[in-house]
Amino acid sequence: MIAKFMKTRKALIKRFKVTKTGKVLRRVSGQNHYRSKKSGKVIRQKRKMVEVPRSLAKKLRKMGLK
Numbered sequence: 001m002i003a004k005f006m007k008t009r010k011a012l013i014k015r016f017k018v019t020k021t022g023k024v025l026r027r028v029s030g031q032n033h034y035r036s037k038k039s040g041k042v043i044r045q046k047r048k049m050v051e052v053p054r055s056l057a058k059k060l061r062k063m064g065l066k
Contacts, residue, residue, distance in 0.1 A: 008064040016065055017049065024057040024065065025049040 017025045028046040035043055052060065 006064050008066065012060060012063060012065045016052070016060060018065060024052040024060055026052050 015026060019025065026049060028048070028050055030038075031043075031046050
């Protein structure tokens with residue numbers, strides 16, 4: 001008998017990262033275009049990844065993000 005398991009959604013793997021401590025991180029929006037009008041400070045701040053709220057992280061884990 002084959003064990004049943006849920007496949008990980010590949011879109012989640014591409015968009016989110018799980019740290020060693022279990023935090024879920026995502027990219028900040030607004031990095032791809034229309035950057036010339038933004039200040040250098042804002043552009044540098046947006047390079048970092050930010051933590052996803054716990055309520056959303058819980059939903060992401062249910063969808064298969066490990």
